[in-house]
Amino acid sequence: MPTALVTGVSRGLGIRICHELKAAGYRVLGVGLSVAPQHVPLDDYRVVDLREPVSCELFAGEAVDVLVNNAGVYLDDPRGGYGDLFALSLADLRETFAVNLFGATQLVQRYAPPMLARGSGRVLCVSSGMGRLQDADGASFAYRASKLALNALVLGLARHFERRNADLSAFAFCPGWIRTDMGTRTAPNDPRLAAEDLVRLLKLPAARSNGRFFRGRQELGWDTSGPLVVN
Template identity: 40%
Template sequence: MPPTRPTPGSDPDPALYDSLDGQVALVTGANRGIGAEIAGQLRDLGATVYAGARSVTADVPDGCESVPLDVTQEGDVEAAITTVGEEAGRLDVLVNNAGVGQFDDQLHEEPTPTIDRTLSVNLRGPTLLSKYALPPLLERDGGRIVNVSSGMGAIGEDQSGGSPSYRISKTGLNGLTAYLHGEYAADGLLANAACPGWVATEMGGEDAPRSPAAGAETPVWLARLRPETVGGGLWRDRQPVEW
């Protein structure tokens, strides 16, 4: 049975893995912030974690396997998936976490290079990662793709207040999540998006009320879903929300 799509406002209680022993995860942007927390928490659950970072000298959480990965470079993306396959022989979880954002200008003021980079990192990157990760993820039921998104991309909410390319990129990422569910759920894939909230990271700023550990909770929870549970939703604090 394919995973069901959650209804916003419901209180689903999907079955979860208590341990990820024997499973393999790839996390992008895993050298700091939410990504480092996700990688570390998945490691603590027993997974073999490949921590993607743009620089080969970047620090990644202890116990994780560092893999060079600039999500804007297709060669890096393909090489990272190949490395995981050759070294680990499987891939169970892809977490598309790497992201950038500028939060001030309106669209008529935002520099075109900012638009290009934001869309490249936040949307094109996860699309390419998903493209190359799908074959190993579909080798067994219950492969998971978790897209770290944002409520700022929800088309049901007021899209004002600047941050145009960031908002548009996250709307697109939510669309990628819906597409992956619609196209591959019947093949056993569980694709979901998570809104971590406003988190105190380099991008979120020091005034943000949430810690990176708190921001990582829902993405890690989605990475623990068992086969044939739920897919195709945007989640905040482990609850499905409108998007």
């Protein structure tokens, strides 16, 4: 039975990902801030604050076949009246990067080398279309920049995987605008369907997913070339 490790499992997309992985036959390990996540089908769970250094003892001895970096924060959400670049506090900029990038990076550093050694594994980072340069609109700088950097992490890891020429894939996934605490109740899309798409993508052959950026099941692509801002 393959083992998947998912971050941010106590609510939102994370819960749905755990349900879909379980239904697909995975052993599911979870981490998050919540002391005791409810209604999540987990085989094991640890409280981990991704703003802090991740212990090298975390799930020691477990062979993680799939890492899903799902946890994220969106602190400079303009819907909360606080999205402007010039109003952004350094503390919120730091926290956004701590969770969205540094947390994911630590887990990649911890779990991708054994995948490389085994010659198999999947690393999926839940990113956002807002992390594409062409989508930058002047608001939500912290969130956008953190997802742009997360995309760079995916591409860096994908290069390592590509060189190994094995069943290894690292890719980014945008769930679309979904109904969660982050997405709000007014979002048009169901997180359950996004989780279904995500788990289907994990089953693609490595050559069809490594180094790519998906929204739903479709390839979104990274960015366009040429001037993005024209006066």
